[in-house]
Amino acid sequence: MLRACYNKRSDNPAYQRLTFALLGVATPYDLIRDKNRTPFNIGRAIQLSGFQKHEAQPLAQGLVRKVFNPEIILTEILAWTGGQPFLTQKLCKLVVSSDLPIIVGDEAKCVENIVCSRVIENWES
Numbered sequence: 131m132l133r134a135c136y137n138k139r140s141d142n143p144a145y146q147r148l149t150f151a152l153l154g155v156a157t158p159y160d161l162i163r164d165k166n167r168t169p170f171n172i173g174r175a176i177q178l179s180g181f182q183k184h185e186a187q188p189l190a191q192g193l194v195r196k197v198f199n200p201e202i203i204l205t206e207i208l209a210w211t212g213g214q215p216f217l218t219q220k221l222c223k224l225v226v227s228s229d230l231p232i233i234v235g236d237e238a239k240c241v242e243n244i245v246c247s248r249v250i251e252n253w254e255s
Contacts, residue, residue: 180213189222196225197232206241224248 138145157175186204193200203225211217224244225232232240 180211181208181215181218182213183208186213186218189219192222192226196228197237198234199237202237203232203241206238210241210245221245221249 132150135145135148135150159175183205186208189207190200190204193203197203204222207218207221207225211221221241221244225241228244228248230240230243230247
């Protein structure tokens, strides 16, 4: 279907307005079996990366009401999530809603405890 829509662009200008996005962890080249007959040799991969600290900075504002030093907590969260956007936001929310105290000077251990108790050991919920 993707290849058919792409080929119809030369006959019907309306097809030029169509764009498809396939999301996943494969590159277009991983999907190509036959280089002469594949819809994936017309596309291009877009490499996505996780949050860098400066990009996640707005999330620190949400941590202010719960922790003394949100910058340290955010750094620890990013260390656990690798910057993956959904996980980073989810872990920020778990920190804010946690009943566990965030002890100054022991932030890394506190974040680890939250990750272990609310994500790793309780991953199904």
